[in-house]
Amino acid sequence: DIQMTQSPSSLSASVGDRVTITCRASQSISSYLNWYQQKPGKAPKLLIYAASSLQSGVPSRFSGSGSGTDFTLTISSLQPEDFATYYCQQSYSRGITFGQGTRLEIK
């Protein structure tokens, strides 16, 4: 299986900050990379698909970039509702895998 490694595992930031989360694949996955947001007790929400395409209804402060093995999720100006856990997920191989998650906390 393709291993997905996110960094950092946790992050403290303030409202208005610019935040970047990194995801690295153990082998090239082209652009087959999605990002999800999950709040406590809730189901995940798709934010970004195909590495850089914004899912309908997701605010434009979220953006994704990268291809091959290295990817980033950027939140340009943190809002109170953005404090959550973020997961990357590869859909390149038949065995889908997620990163371990990045918990974004209020500083």
Add this chain to the structure above:
Amino acid sequence: EVQLVESGGGLVQPGGSLRLSCAASGFTFSSYWMHWVRQAPGKGLVWVSRINSDGSSTSYADSVKGRFTISRDNAKNTLYLQMNSLRAEDTAVYYCARERGYSSGGYYYYGMDVWGQGTTVTVSS
């Protein structure tokens, strides 16, 4: 409203069986591939299984292969996960999710764009 509602979770002894259901509404269920994803308490997301739109093709995570079976009934707009030989490590919230495909540059990308609220499975004696 597009919606997925899971049911069937509960407490089961190690070695036991359970069948989860996921009722879909608000969209043409038979047109979509579907997934099961689980999340152990305090842990991250783990993909479990995927099924194509007519049920003829399935795939599984190595950790559940041979024990779990995904299926669907398009006439009933329902997705299933039959779980046998359950282990303590199968304890988790189980989510069903819809696969949404996107074509770009001749390639097919997909993400899970609609999720249920989850159903809890606890394997314990």
